[in-house]
Amino acid sequence: MNVDVLNRSAAPIVSSTKMAIADCDIHPRPAGVGIGGVSKSLYPYLSQRWIEHVEAFGITYRQPWEKGAAYPKNQPQACRRDAFLPDGGSPGSDLRFMAQQHLDPNNVALGILNPLTSGQGATNPGLSAAIAHATNEWQKAEWTSQEPRLRGSVVIPYEDAAASVKEIEARADDREFSQVLLLSRTAEPLGQRRYWPIYEAAAAADLAVGIHAFGNGGWPNTAGGWGSYYIEEMVGHSASQQALLTSMILEGVFEAIPKLRVVLVEGGLAWAAALGWRLDRQWRKLKQEVPGLKRAPSEYIRTNVWFTTQPIEEPEPRMHLAEAIDWIGWDRVLFATDYPHWDFDDPAHALPFRMTEAQRRGVFMENARRVYRGSIEIAG
Amino acid sequence: MSDRPAPIDCDVHPVVPDIKALLPYLDDHWQEAVVRRGIEGLTTISYPTRNPLSFRQDWRDESGRTAMDAATLGRQALDPFGTRLAICNCLYGVQAQYSEDLGVAMSRALNDWIAREWLDRDPRLRASIVVPMQNAELAVDEINRCAADKRFVQVLLLVGSEVTLGRRQNWPIYAAAERHGLPVGIHAGSMYRHPMTPVGWPTTFTEEYVNQATAFQSQLTSLIAEGVFAKFPSLTVVLMESGVSWLPAWMWRLTKFWKGLRSEIPWVADPPSSIVRERVRLTLQPFDAPPDAASVMRLMEHVGSDEMLLFSTDYPHWQFDGTDALPAGLDASIARKIMAENPLRTYVRLNDRETTP
Numbered sequence: 001m002n003v004d005v006l007n008r009s010a011a012p013i014v015s016s017t018k019m020a021i022a023d024c025d026i027h028p029r030p031a032g033v034g035i036g037g038v039s040k041s042l043y044p045y046l047s048q049r050w051i052e053h054v055e056a057f058g059i060t061y062r063q064p065w066e067k068g069a070a071y072p073k074n075q076p077q078a079c080r081r082d083a084f085l086p087d088g089g090s091p092g093s094d095l096r097f098m099a100q101q102h103l104d105p106n107n108v109a110l111g112i113l114n115p116l117t118s119g120q121g122a123t124n125p126g127l128s129a130a131i132a133h134a135t136n137e138w139q140k141a142e143w144t145s146q147e148p149r150l151r152g153s154v155v156i157p158y159e160d161a162a163a164s165v166k167e168i169e170a171r172a173d174d175r176e177f178s179q180v181l182l183l184s185r186t187a188e189p190l191g192q193r194r195y196w197p198i199y200e201a202a203a204a205a206d207l208a209v210g211i212h213a214f215g216n217g218g219w220p221n222t223a224g225g226w227g228s229y230y231i232e233e234m235v236g237h238s239a240s241q242q243a244l245l246t247s248m249i250l251e252g253v254f255e256a257i258p259k260l261r262v263v264l265v266e267g268g269l270a271w272a273a274a275l276g277w278r279l280d281r282q283w284r285k286l287k288q289e290v291p292g293l294k295r296a297p298s299e300y301i302r303t304n305v306w307f308t309t310q311p312i313e314e315p316e317p318r319m320h321l322a323e324a325i326d327w328i329g330w331d332r333v334l335f336a337t338d339y340p341h342w343d344f345d346d347p348a349h350a351l352p353f354r355m356t357e358a359q360r361r362g363v364f365m366e367n368a369r370r371v372y373r374g375s376i377e378i379a380g
Numbered sequence: 381m382s383d384r385p386a387p388i389d390c391d392v393h394p395v396v397p398d399i400k401a402l403l404p405y406l407d408d409h410w411q412e413a414v415v416r417r418g419i420e421g422l423t424t425i426s427y428p429t430r431n432p433l434s435f436r437q438d439w440r441d442e443s444g445r446t447a448m449d450a451a452t453l454g455r456q457a458l459d460p461f462g463t464r465l466a467i468c469n470c471l472y473g474v475q476a477q478y479s480e481d482l483g484v485a486m487s488r489a490l491n492d493w494i495a496r497e498w499l500d501r502d503p504r505l506r507a508s509i510v511v512p513m514q515n516a517e518l519a520v521d522e523i524n525r526c527a528a529d530k531r532f533v534q535v536l537l538l539v540g541s542e543v544t545l546g547r548r549q550n551w552p553i554y555a556a557a558e559r560h561g562l563p564v565g566i567h568a569g570s571m572y573r574h575p576m577t578p579v580g581w582p583t584t585f586t587e588e589y590v591n592q593a594t595a596f597q598s599q600l601t602s603l604i605a606e607g608v609f610a611k612f613p614s615l616t617v618v619l620m621e622s623g624v625s626w627l628p629a630w631m632w633r634l635t636k637f638w639k640g641l642r643s644e645i646p647w648v649a650d651p652p653s654s655i656v657r658e659r660v661r662l663t664l665q666p667f668d669a670p671p672d673a674a675s676v677m678r679l680m681e682h683v684g685s686d687e688m689l690l691f692s693t694d695y696p697h698w699q700f701d702g703t704d705a706l707p708a709g710l711d712a713s714i715a716r717k718i719m720a721e722n723p724l725r726t727y728v729r730l731n732d733r734e735t736t737p
């Protein structure tokens with residue numbers, strides 16, 4: 001974080017930076033001036049039809065603003081001040097700078113790229129598909145083909161399952177892509193049938209499905225209407241993740257597609273055990289309503305779902321978090337920094353409690369290797 | 381439970397048997413409106429009649445329901461637990477009507493019906509004031525009207541509101557509650573202006589009910605972020621039928637973001653976890669407990685306070701069987717506090733000698 005206001009309780013700090021780590025949430029961003037919300041860096045990968053559209057109409061989402069996010073962030077572009085390029089360019093827009101500031105010093109051997117503001121959830125579905133495709137071409141040309149430590153995410157226009165499947169199938173044999181990327185705040189809960197072709201295509205290609213916080217599904221971000229503040233939005237990402245996971249479990253997604261690997265990104269992880277308990281308790285009384293489930297709901301979390309760490313919960317004492325991880329299993333946890341965003345978690349300090357060697361290796365590398373195809377050959 | 385004090389049940393639900401039961405408590409205009417317009421009743425989809433959760437099977441009568449009169453509630457919910465006092469939270473959907481005029485008329489009728497048909501008939505019963513959430517000014521009028529009756533011990537809101545509960549337009553409700561010494565109780569349920577999830581309408585009851593916990597998380601975030609606890613230093617907020625075990629993880633996340641984002645909400649001067657432990661209480665059922673007793677106590681350590689939980693059965697909803705209302709694993713001293721001490725501290729009016737047997 002940019003601001004550190006509290007002295008943390010004394011806990012044995014085990015440096016993690018000596019070993020090679022996997023960072024499962026890194027945000028690259030197209031460089032340069034945006035026109036109507038789309039960076040000109042994507043123009044080489046867009047058809048003339050969509051360039052002209054962007055120039056005339058821009059891109060709109062189910063939220064008010066022509067520029068910027070629904071809630072004003074607390075930092076420009078929600079980024080670390082020191083992550084802006086020396087020439088003032090956007091954080092995450094230059095591979096060499098990212099390598100010098102993050103990949104090299106933090107010994108990142110495997111980095112999963114999650115490009116945001118990539119047209120996902122745009123009101124115009126055709127434009128959403130075009131920007132997603134362009135973003136994937138740009139990831140490959142300018143990032144993954146240039147840097148063997150990085151793996152891409154297949155950005156998909158998830159509200160259009162057919163277009164999404166086409167995009168996934170186009171990358172199915174490209175080992176530079178390790179997952180399919182969705183945002184959490186969708187037009188309908190993600191367990192619903194309209195999204196199943198996406199999961200089937202991802203599972204068929206052995207790609208994980210990463211679901212990152214944010215998105216503009218159009219629904220208020222709470223059951224009681226729109227929150228007022230950015231802090232409500234940020235805290236509320238865990239509510240959205242709970243809701244979409246509940247939907248995926250109860251609709252039977254994991255029963256229908258048992259090979260599916262879902263990674264929940266940036267929504268926290270300490271809530272997962274409690275959600276499992278609540279689901280199991282209610283399911284025992286209400287299971288007649290969801291006959292597709294063959295196992296207790298919490299069991300699907302144990303077999304099909306992973307959680308990235310950042311922004312890691314910070315209880316006092318910090319050991320309580322380790323206990324919360326005990327409940328869901330250490331094999332479910334994937335380390336992430338969220339570079340270059342302001343709430344970046346430093347691998348040397350984010351998990352300041354005692355772990356066994358196996359737990360540490362799992363969280364910082366081995367779990368990621370099991371989740372992301374094409375990462376097994378990464379040294380670490 | 382012989383070694384424990386007689387419990388105070390902080391969440392029981394009288395059931396309106398039929399909208400006709402409220403007719404004597406409506407004026408001529410609204411009586412006629414109900415009859416001529418064929419208003420069929422205000423049972424909401426939060427607790428559909430036939431749903432397994434809405435009524436525990438062994439408590440149902442021939443109509444598939446129960447809790448429709450004070451004698452039955454006393455026999456099923458109070459006597460078996462040796463309950464000394466119980467707080468009635470009537471979940472008839474007056475708040476979900478789109479017309480605030482209907483909201484006011486039905487709230488008034490419901491509160492008067494509760495006073496006459498329930499509180500007058502069993503001295504162990506207390507109640508929450510049902511308010512027309514459609515309009516804060518009108519809600520305040522109803523609070524002021526009912527508060528003179530000391531058997532009303534709380535203001536009742538639903539977690540699914542039209543605008544987030546912390547927003548300033550709701551503050552007159554909190555001012556009135558504080559002035560009368562009434563906690564604000566937020567119960568599962570909704571005005572149904574928005575889906576119960578932040579990502580759209582659920583397809584099943586199970587999905588909706590599970591998501592009530594996420595709604596509570598968001599409303600508590602709203603109350604803290606908007607500064608309700610700073611503005612109203614004597615106000616207590618009680619979460620009812622919210623689930624309990626989600627609380628620590630939510631508290632950790634909010635407190636972390638408060639460290640980074642408090643400049644956005646400078647009136648929140650204390651860590652949210654401290655505010656919650658001092659000012660927020662939760663009813664016991666459903667606890668959504670871990671399956672093993674050791675984890676229950678570990679979870680209580682994460683909650684970080686033995687003063688937050690208030691005994692409840694959630695009668696007649698099906699949360700547990702027999703009389704096993706307390707999750708296995710709670711140690712005896714915490715259990716004692718939950719049963720009576722915490723409720724008596726939370727609800728000032730329960731200590732009122734004039735109205736308490």
